[in-house]
Amino acid sequence: MIDSVRPFSQVDVFTDQLTAGNPVAVVHDADGLSDEAMAAVASWTNLSETTFLLPPTDPGAAYRLRIFTPRTELPFAGHPTLGSARAWLEAGGVPRDPSGPVQECGVGLVRLRSSGGRLAFAAPPLRRSGPVDEADVDTLVRGLGLDRTAVRDAAWVDNGPGWVALLLPDAATVLGLEPDLRALAANEVSRAVGVVGAHPAGDEAAFEVRAFVPAMGVGEDPVTGSLNAGLGRWLVDAGHAPSSYVAAQGTRLGRRGRVHVEHADGQVWVGGWTVPGVVGSIAV
Structure with a gap:
């Protein structure tokens, strides 16, 4: 049974040529989806990661991101961070800082920046x-x-x-x-x-x-x-x-x-x- 229809993107990451990098599936406007629904979508896409864009809970963030593999949820992952940021920007997201958005996820806040069109994230501390x-x-x-x-x-x-x-x-x-x-x-x-x-x-x-x-x-x-x-x-x-x-x-x-x-x-x-x-x- 279909509960809702949400915007969806797939972005190839760490490449300048489609199909040569690592794709991430991105579900936009994911507020209201249950953990079970997110896990089911991630299992279905069968990509290394599927992400869900949500409203932030931290005022310093542009959005909140949840990241799922086909089997589990991750507090942080790198290529989903870059791909989801690109999807958010392509969908009309405007960061407070013109250098790039701030992402909220399981490890806290992650800064992103764009230089010459190439996105980069600030590596979080090692656990x-x-x-x-x-x-x-x-x-x-x-x-x-x-x-x-x-x-x-x-x-x-x-x-x-x-x-x-x-x-x-x-x-x-x-x-x-x-x-x-x-x-x-x-x-x-x-x-x-x-x-x-x-x-x-x-x-x-x-x-x-x-x-x-x-x-x-x-x-x-x-x-x-x-x-x-x-x-x-x-x-x-x-x-x-x-x-x-x-x-x-x-x-x-x-x-x-x-x-x-x-x-x-x-x-x-x-x-x-x-x-x-x-x-x-x-x-x-």
Whole structure:
């Protein structure tokens, strides 16, 4: 039974070419929808995330965002933040600050800015950081199908989804991974695992990134803002990366995601191009 018809958008994120990034489904004017209805829509779209735009409860925010995977709700996620901001702007939203809107979500307020048409979000603080226990690294290595000696460094970079990250020798090692997704989904270390490795000097992208979240109903996420936000803090602070760089993601999935990471004035900004792909309505 249809209760209402709401505006609906689908935006491709971290790409300047439709179908080459990571799409997010956005339901506008979602006030009044139940948690069960939101979860059902997210399961139906079967994208890595579906979001719902709501009136803010904080006077400093332009809108409130709820973010669902096919199986669970997240307090924060990066590509849905950028895609939902683009959808809100395209629908006529006008931010108080001309540089960009402020989003309210499960981790609090998240600032966005636009530069040359490319949106970026201010990375939220990490909920968990620091080294990963050796036994936990061993568990993740088995799920990823790696030799333990291939892990150059490991850290918690969790800003909401639960990310733990492993630094591998190079981009080729990252691209060559054939993980056991069932083992990763069943591991008790983290439901969100990211890997990163450097490209040769002079390449367009400094790093190759892959993200595995089978416990959330997504085997490999095409392009992941929250992971890259956590990596941006860790890799720079640990001396593994310059203060600004571009990361590639989605290559193994036939995507061409590009994530721009920049440290400026004590803040980590994570950005990319966004391309509206679908504009219409949804009956929920």
